[in-house]
Amino acid sequence: MKISDIYKKAVQMGIDADFRSNEYVAKLLERRKQKYEKLSGHEKAEFDAESLTNPYSDTRVLHVADDREIKKVMCGIDIEVGEILLAKELGDIDLVISHHPMGRALADMHEVMELQADIFHQYGVPINVGEGMMKERTSEVARGINPRNHWRTVDAAKLLGINLMCIHTAADNISASFVRDAITKGNPERVEDLMEILSGIGEYQQAERLGVAPRIFTGSPENRCGKVLVDMTGGTEGPPKIYERMAQAGIGTVVGMHISEDHKKEAEAAHVNVVVAGHMSSDSIGMNLILDEIAKQGAEIVQAGGLFRVSRNK
Template sequence: MKLKDVYRRMVALGIEADPRGKKQVEELLKERQKEKEKAKGDDSEGFQEDTLFNPYSDTAILYGEETREIKRILVGIDIEVGEVLLADRLREKGEAIDLIMAHHPEGKALSALHKVMHMQEDLLHQIGVPINIAEGIMASRIGEVRRGLAPLNHNRAVDAARLLDLPLMCVHTPADNQVQTFLSRVIEERNPKKVDDILKLLKEIPEYKEAAKRGSGPTLFAGKKDGRCGKVIVDMTGGTSGSEEAYARLAQAGVGTIVGMHMGEKHRKEAEKYHINVVIAGHMASDSLGMNLLLDALERQGIQVVACAGMIRYSRNVQ
């Protein structure tokens, strides 16, 4: 596959698994087309053409010609300068690396991470929070994330890849959509009654089972193991952690248990305050699961995958 085809495939799979539904995502892309048509002069020069098919600001080709042929990729949850040097070292040893793929965004995708957080407004609305309130809850949090990202040195890994001529891309929300949809389906099928039932079913999934061996498996952050689940939601996509203000609204909407990747202490205390159970599946394991579901599709196209940097590789193609 060519680099551009890998990129488009990752985006397409992200759209297929988008919890908002394909129709809503397509409406968003139509709005982008209208924005392009309205743009004139300097505004049109800054318009990024790939936003017409890619709704995820945190997913992008960061370096490399789109026509490059890709046969073997190095994949990590976090790709920094060290991992770029690792790819170059493997290349020196004769182990070809045609592309480095990060999960967490770098470069322009990191500086634009806050833009994808607007999808959390739609997800809150799906659960039962009025859309005007969802937008209000998220507004200050999105601004906080945008300001926090502004001073970062976004391009370190990208510059290293450019100097060593190693194509680099990142795939964030498409992978998070995959794990969100996968776990939502599993939980719906199993219909767990107690919180401990969720912990047990997570540990049956290979990525979480391996993470448990490494000391970073699923754990209970709030609530009781023998407590009843109530309405369970999976919260694993939308850029990064949402607003602390959401938990009161989630409780009003009847949410009893949240299954997430990770959670800060302030968010945990808010969930606990409103008697919402919190099961944290694990960050690296959840990201690995999402990436694996994407990588399996590339593997079926003949692409070899080499895992590094926290990536727990498990192929479902051989099962």
């Protein structure tokens, strides 16, 4: 496998796991193309042409030092300068994959957040409400990301000649749909039943041993679940006020990777149970399913940067 094969495979797996249909994603790409063709001058120059075929702005090949056959991949949930040095020290790493985005993939991460409005809509929140709330939150996130040092790790990869890419929302879609399918299959009545379902997933079993097992942040084990929303994709946390709307739409429980205090308070006020499944563990699920596909092609996987590696290959 070459880097471009891994990149294409990851994007396609992300589209297949997207809560929106493949047709809808294709329509979005078509809309972007039409908009792009109308641009001119510096607007066109600033436009990321990659986004015409890849719907996830935070999933990108960041640096190709040497486009060789990939036989050994080092993957981490977070890759920083330290991990790049580590890859160099190990000597035989052909590609480093980060889950969390960097470079332009970080600068443009907020663009994937639009998918959250569609997810809320699928669960009964009117699309105008979801879109309105997301617009505000997305611009807040964009402003928050703006001053960051986006290219630092990529610069290190360039200096040391390390191939580097990141797979963010494409992988988070896979985590979300994997957990959603497990919950749908288990059909939990109460929050404790839901916790039982999560404890059957390999990454959460590892998390348990490491002291970061899934936890109930609001609500109690005896509470009825109601409709369960798996909120694990779409860049980062949505707007805190969405919990009230979720409750009105009949969502009783949200399962997420992490939750800020603001969101927790809003969820509590809206009587929505919140289960925090865990950050590194939940991020690992999607990455592991992609890594399994890479491993099937004969590449060795090296676990680093907080990845909880679980292989589902036979």
